[in-house]
Amino acid sequence: MKKRLKLASVAPSILKAYRADKIDLEQVMAYTLSEKRQEALFRRNPDMNAYQVRQTLTEGDIPLSDKRVTFSVIELRLQRVYQASPKQLVEDLIKACGVTRPRASDGRPDPQRALP
The missing domain is CATH 1.20.890 (cAMP-dependent Protein Kinase, Chain A)
Incomplete structure (x- = not known):
């Protein structure tokens, strides 16, 4: 279900190219990594393979292992x-800080006595 929702966020020009068999499903899925930059990237270079699309869209991102x-x-x-x-x-x-709260005679923290 999540994958289908992601595909709904793909720019119309990319979907049009997919329907015309100019790009494959893997490429379309790669464009879902960025809603903001996908269409500009597609217009600039529509022949990028899925790996190149992912690399370009995630360029400058901090890896999760960082x-x-x-x-x-x-x-x-x-x-x-x-x-x-x-x-x-x-x-x-x-x-x-290693500070212990002053305790009342019953062992509970004593709100009347200040911390040292």
Whole structure:
């Protein structure tokens, strides 16, 4: 189903070339990588094979194996967690710094006593 929806985003000129058997399905699928640049690329060089289309459309993209991508994904996950529970952020920062909260006699955090 997702592949069919992706094909719906292909520029009309590319679909027209496909119907006329000027390009194959693999090439059409390669053009789905970028809705913004697909038609300009097709007009510039309609004879590109699927590999060339993919290479051109993903030129300059950061690969998923890049450490920056991994860091960004972790950062986004943490951001979602801490937006859902801001108090958790404070608790985690306190733990990371090795600071323990003052405790009341019953063992619960004592809100009356300040952190050192």
